[in-house]
Amino acid sequence: MDKFKTYVDANRDRFIAELQDFCRQPSVAAQNIGIREMAQKVLARLQQLGANARLIELPGGALVVYGEIGSGKRTLMIYDHYDVQPPEPLELWETGPWDAAIRDGKLFARGVADNKGNLVCRIQAIEAYLAAVGALPVKIKFVVEGEEEIGSVHLPQFAKENRALLESADGCLWESGSKDINERPILGCGLKGIVYVELHAQGAIRDLHSSLAAIVPDPAWRLTWALSTLKYAHDHILIDDFMSHVRAPTPAEMDALKAIPYDEEKVKADYGIAAFICNLTGVELLKKYLYEPTCTICGLYSGYIGEGSKTVLPNHAFAKIDFRLVPNLTPDLVVDLLKKHLARRGFSDIEVKLTETGEEVARSPLDSPIVRAAIDAANAVYANAPIIYPTAAGSGPMYPLCQALGIPAVNAGCGWYDSRAHAPNENVRIEDYFEGMFFVRALIDRFAAM
Amino acid sequence: MDKFKTYVDANRDRFIAELQDFCRQPSVAAQNIGIREMAQKVLARLQQLGANARLIELPGGALVVYGEIGSGKRTLMIYDHYDVQPPEPLELWETGPWDAAIRDGKLFARGVADNKGNLVCRIQAIEAYLAAVGALPVKIKFVVEGEEEIGSVHLPQFAKENRALLESADGCLWESGSKDINERPILGCGLKGIVYVELHAQGAIRDLHSSLAAIVPDPAWRLTWALSTLKYAHDHILIDDFMSHVRAPTPAEMDALKAIPYDEEKVKADYGIAAFICNLTGVELLKKYLYEPTCTICGLYSGYIGEGSKTVLPNHAFAKIDFRLVPNLTPDLVVDLLKKHLARRGFSDIEVKLTETGEEVARSPLDSPIVRAAIDAANAVYANAPIIYPTAAGSGPMYPLCQALGIPAVNAGCGWYDSRAHAPNENVRIEDYFEGMFFVRALIDRFAAM
16 A cells, blocks of 8 residues: 555545635735735645745735755755635625535635645645655745736746745746646646736716717727727737737647647537637647737726616726737737837827736746656556646746746646636535645656656 | 796795705616605695696506696697606715705705706796796696606607697697706707617626637627727718718708807816817817717626736627617617628627617707797896707607607706716706796796797
């Protein structure tokens, strides 16, 4: 009998109770709720594990929990975040977002998939390793931040100021990760960049009776017209010079796509859509998904949006737009192109507001030791072979924390296809959670042996 | 000393207290609040005045107060409504919308300008006429409805079913009316039509993480693209065949515009705008204001509209659109053209929802007795000569209640430029209110003598 398994089995109830305890502490960065309390909890847990851990306070009160444990030829960075998305809309949760209720073999809580489940799973796996296997064969450096869900505002500065501490890492196990719709574990080797802007259009100084719209400008129309110049049918981004910065995928990158089994029919059925954008399928679909930038209206508002009719001429309209970036687009470049594009078309009255600083694209070589170790570990632990995504479609601070310091990173985690990160009824399946511990143990061993 | 004036002066406090009492009874049709209570109050007041009055109940519980008083060669219809707009947003009111507080010579209340002030002013003027002048020289027919602010849903049916009761009227004093920005009383001889629709775009069956927007359709973009085909720069309505139905103004109609003194600079300053649409001025501005249709985005919604950023791919987007109609556009025609236009451009997925049945255009001949009587009365009562608007820019059930029965109508009332109908801090100036009684008295006398 494997001692690691024996230990995990024996501590199963305590491990789940601890995960529930972490999930019951709200820690919403966007609303500045419970952040310091949560950071203290993470710090105490790492110290209890035996790590040399401390809180590193950044400007604005941002708190990074940093901890080191173990020793070995290789150094593994583990990146996680203890902050979570806002729980709203509350009415769509079957049990409260902070209840951490268990039903049907799943634990439901805001942040359990993104990313407290992975954080606690990794800590508990190391506890089990130390108790049941022995000394760690690698040096582990924990970086656990509390601003990931608001764009990791201060993490680039943290990485810069603590370069000496971090750059010795040989690889990074990145936060998040899940199984796909056919139960195959996904390993991600990169992230898209992101920049999030608001476009604001202003009309009269107050709302007016809509009969005046014959002669007084309607900001909702101004916004609509400005937006329609940014992207149009066939999903083409029309911002001047935008697409010309996007480099074509290399043959190796295209080969990586061909190796991804993507169950289009199941995914479409799950999302309730008749077709993907432009009826794309196969490699072309995956190419757009992973290697092309996006320009998404995440929010749109003007005037009266309640029941029934109100004949009002609004005096303000805005859109929230999220750009996901691929090489060689950067947040600064996109904002600059966007402003110039609007100005060139007479939309200088549309104000472009940057809500966050944005994040850059990151990609890790598929043949780096951390990626190879993750593939080996996944093959050893999971029933299905892993799928390697050369990049995820999402974003995060991988560039400043890893790529800028020359550290390859891979993301793998205990979520599943229907974990509903950022959405009501976020959940992790209990069996995936425990399987994740075996993956962490296997990754440590294989990474040490590379 | 004029006996009418003596009576009004002597009853000043009671009249204001009564107006406050009417304003303190909420009667919001859209929210179905206080409608029956308010109808009973109006009925009781008309009976107290000596009118032969009754409640006429329509399907859906709609209540029209109908009353007759006086006799004479001519019959004057008085149309008012006792329902009011919703009071929201409450936080922008300086005193509560149902407080009917008086300050700076104004009475502030939801509905005092639109339209309880005119309703009570007219009743009190008739009371004063009867008490101080003598028997009424005309027959008066009151039609006071409770659904005006939700599109007078059942009034066309009322007018149809009670045609025999109504069609003997020779003219109608229409609800509402105000002084312009330079204190000149406005007389309106028509209304634009209106149709109010919602456009809905649907995406996946639930909100998704915005990284999926690379391959899953975004309904906010679909809506934006559909909208941008309806109207574009220079405010041109581009719906197929829409503008070809709009007949050009006649020379007489253009002459009527030339007689309107419109203080563009004062109005722009008040609205806080640098220019009117397309930099229009003069007769061209008034032509667009009064003789051209509108297509206005009154409301726009999709996804996340709170503070900061949420990287969500919305699954639903909608716009609320108000069309103001001129001859020869009708509500049915506009909805039909809109649907065909969208379908022709591949936007059959955009659902067009009709929230109300719409209202048709109405215009009264400028030389009809009721209009001439109103002009004479205004010249006699007000310090400044009246301005004749061949049509107002707003809408109402004037077509089914008056034009369809061959009854010319004119609107004139006790509001002023800054009465803020439909907006917070709606108000009527006390002196305008009393001046309005003298106008009603003069109108009755002149209309009887025509």
